[in-house]
Amino acid sequence: MAGVRLLGLTKRFGAVAAVDNLNVEFPDAQVTCLLGPSGCGKTTLLRMIAGLEQPSGGQIFFDHDEVGEWSASRRNVGMVFQSPVVYPGLTVYDNVALPLRGTLPEAELRQRVGEVLELVELQAVAERKADSLGNAERQKVSVARAVARRPRVLLFDEPVTNIAAGERVTLKRAFKRLTTEVRLTLVYVTHDQTEAMTLADYIAVMRDGKLVQYGPPRSVYRAPRDRFVGWFLGNPGMNFVEIGAPGEDGGSLFSGAGPQLKAPAMVGFRPEYVEVLSDPEPASIEARVMRAPITVGGQHLLTLKAGDTTFKAKTDYRQTYATGQTVYVKIPADQLRWFDPAREELSPPVPGDAE
Amino acid sequence: MRPKLKTRLQQGFLWLVAVAFFLPVLWIFLAAFKTAGQILAVPPSWIFRPTLQGLTYMASHQAFWTHALNSVVISLSAVVLAIIVSFVAAYSFSRFRLRGTDFMMFVLLSIRMVPGAAVVVPMYLMYTALGWINTYPGIILFYTMFSIPFSVWILKGFIDGVSPRFDEAAQSDGASRLHVMFRIVLPQVLPGIVAAFIFNTIFVWNEFLFDFIIGGNQVATIPVALASGLYTSQGIDWQYIASLTFVYTLPLMVVIYFFQKYLLVGMTFGTVRGEV
Numbered sequence: 001m002a003g004v005r006l007l008g009l010t011k012r013f014g015a016v017a018a019v020d021n022l023n024v025e026f027p028d029a030q031v032t033c034l035l036g037p038s039g040c041g042k043t044t045l046l047r048m049i050a051g052l053e054q055p056s057g058g059q060i061f062f063d064h065d066e067v068g069e070w071s072a073s074r075r076n077v078g079m080v081f082q083s084p085v086v087y088p089g090l091t092v093y094d095n096v097a098l099p100l101r102g103t104l105p106e107a108e109l110r111q112r113v114g115e116v117l118e119l120v121e122l123q124a125v126a127e128r129k130a131d132s133l134g135n136a137e138r139q140k141v142s143v144a145r146a147v148a149r150r151p152r153v154l155l156f157d158e159p160v161t162n163i164a165a166g167e168r169v170t171l172k173r174a175f176k177r178l179t180t181e182v183r184l185t186l187v188y189v190t191h192d193q194t195e196a197m198t199l200a201d202y203i204a205v206m207r208d209g210k211l212v213q214y215g216p217p218r219s220v221y222r223a224p225r226d227r228f229v230g231w232f233l234g235n236p237g238m239n240f241v242e243i244g245a246p247g248e249d250g251g252s253l254f255s256g257a258g259p260q261l262k263a264p265a266m267v268g269f270r271p272e273y274v275e276v277l278s279d280p281e282p283a284s285i286e287a288r289v290m291r292a293p294i295t296v297g298g299q300h301l302l303t304l305k306a307g308d309t310t311f312k313a314k315t316d317y318r319q320t321y322a323t324g325q326t327v328y329v330k331i332p333a334d335q336l337r338w339f340d341p342a343r344e345e346l347s348p349p350v351p352g353d354a355e
Numbered sequence: 356m357r358p359k360l361k362t363r364l365q366q367g368f369l370w371l372v373a374v375a376f377f378l379p380v381l382w383i384f385l386a387a388f389k390t391a392g393q394i395l396a397v398p399p400s401w402i403f404r405p406t407l408q409g410l411t412y413m414a415s416h417q418a419f420w421t422h423a424l425n426s427v428v429i430s431l432s433a434v435v436l437a438i439i440v441s442f443v444a445a446y447s448f449s450r451f452r453l454r455g456t457d458f459m460m461f462v463l464l465s466i467r468m469v470p471g472a473a474v475v476v477p478m479y480l481m482y483t484a485l486g487w488i489n490t491y492p493g494i495i496l497f498y499t500m501f502s503i504p505f506s507v508w509i510l511k512g513f514i515d516g517v518s519p520r521f522d523e524a525a526q527s528d529g530a531s532r533l534h535v536m537f538r539i540v541l542p543q544v545l546p547g548i549v550a551a552f553i554f555n556t557i558f559v560w561n562e563f564l565f566d567f568i569i570g571g572n573q574v575a576t577i578p579v580a581l582a583s584g585l586y587t588s589q590g591i592d593w594q595y596i597a598s599l600t601f602v603y604t605l606p607l608m609v610v611i612y613f614f615q616k617y618l619l620v621g622m623t624f625g626t627v628r629g630e631v
Binding site for chain 2: 051052085
């Protein structure tokens with residue numbers, strides 16, 4: 001296994017920069033999820049690391065080896081694609097064993113393949129033809145083939161996107177097991193944040209070819225560096241309220257909570273941290289329920305309006321809400337994030353600025 | 356009841372047409388089992404006692420064995436060579452998608468759009484200059500060239516149907532480009548290989564003009580033998596012609612019968628998929 005370091009990595013297609021001057025290090029033996037909306041360049045980045053795409057500029061290091069000029073076969077990476085790739089006509093066992101043939105003695109090969117098949121729970125179908133399996137199991141075969149070689153870096157490109165929803169769970173469980181039981185340098189591309197949150201040691205959020213934020217899932221989630229990350233992570237994303245000046249607009253909602261506002265500010269807060277009360281409490285404000293559909297997990301996703309400010313809140317399933325109902329909301333001050341409204345970036349808390 | 360009768364009449368008619376088309380073939384096949392006298396009998400003798408006289412007579416000619424061997428050796432080696440070259444070419448066309456790929460594919464096929472009669476004289480002059488007239492490598496290379504365009508077209512269609520992800524996965528798994536081509540992609544386009552093989556074997560097996568002009572005694576194939584060298588002092592040797600035609604046509608018919616489905620996918624350049 002090896003860490004992956006990217007230095008000024010760039011890929012242009014014509015005038016468009018799919019990946020734009022990326023500098024980042026994906027640590028050894030950790031799972032890094034590349035997260036971002038479709039077309040943000042994450043797949044292109046992965047393909048460059050794999051050696052399937054030539055960078056327009058910049059360098060790629062595996063530990064201390066600069067691999068930019070190396071062919072895909074020399075880089076010793078394991079790649080899993082969106083659509084499962086199995087070699088037709090071969091059994092599951094042979095599919096996994098094929099790249100190892102000639103590199104290992106037979107006994108060792110047998111053991112290695114057996115271990116990996118066990119890890120992804122495919123022992124039962126080891127002697128079946130790989131192309132006779134369903135999509136999820138085929139994908140497991142391609143994962144097993146990539147892992148069995150013990151590559152320096154494993155690269156997964158949205159491996160569950162083309163799998164039927166019902167089968168995804170088994171596949172994700174297999175990935176989780178894989179990442180907890182084997183120490184892997186895994187770069188995992190996804191646009192599904194739940195996947196990223198459950199698998200990743202580190203998350204790299206990309207947008208328009210640029211790396212927006214990089215860090216452990218929890219800290220990225222709690223302190224999004226800009227409005228985009230806040231909106232993109234979370235379901236639904238962060239609420240943002242622009243405050244013209246103290247006391248104006250929804251200002252009352254956050255009065256006294258933030259730094260002393262000298263200029264217009266933007267505050268962000270996650271819907272799940274909004275406390276919705278049926279009776280007024282100190283520091284709560286009145287809001288009206290605009291819509292109250294039920295979400296996955298049975299929670300209510302309320303759209304609330306306080307003054308001119310509309311925002312979302314996630315609440316307990318036990319309460320019921322009617323449209324038009326009046327409720328009282330409170331947002332814990334430590335859950336508010338302050339953004340610079342012009343650049344839409346997180347304002348670092350300045351000591352002494354907060355009261 | 357009525358519609359059933361109608362269907363039967365239609366089917367009967369179609370059978371009649373089919374038989375009418377097959378009649379000349381049947382006639383020459385039957386002639387292969389007749390005596391020389393029976394072949395030219397007027398009125399034609401439909402009922403006769405089959406004899407192997409014609410076939411044994413043909414087999415006693417040394418020339419027959421030469422021609423038959425030439426046909427087999429030249430067709431097979433030319434087509435096999437062509438398919439190897441075409442597979443590599445089709446793979447490159449399919450995967451590397453250089454600018455102008457479509458145009459190059461068109462140019463390739465245009466070789467086969469030119470009527471043979473238009474190029475046979477220049478070919479003859481070239482072959483004379485190269486000293487390739489009446490040589491095996493010369494005629495085999497010609498037929499290889501002759502077989503490449505269709506093979507590339509057929510195979511490219513099939514290779515396009517194999518996702519490039521296979522190549523990429525195999526490359527990440529450490530495979531070389533050649534390994535990818537022959538161990539990963541080739542097994543998946545076998546129907547295309549069979550189709551290309553049959554197609555071109557039919558073409559080359561039946562080709563007459565070029566073997567006649569740029570070939571010669573040494574490399575004469577059966578079609579050339581049929582058209583020339585059968586004039587005996589008593590006129591045309593119909594018994595020999597009938598036997599030779601029978602022996603020459605039969606293997607091809609058998610092969611085509613058993614590989615019909617591949618022929619279909621070949622004609623559609625691999626775009627009708629899943630049936631094979």
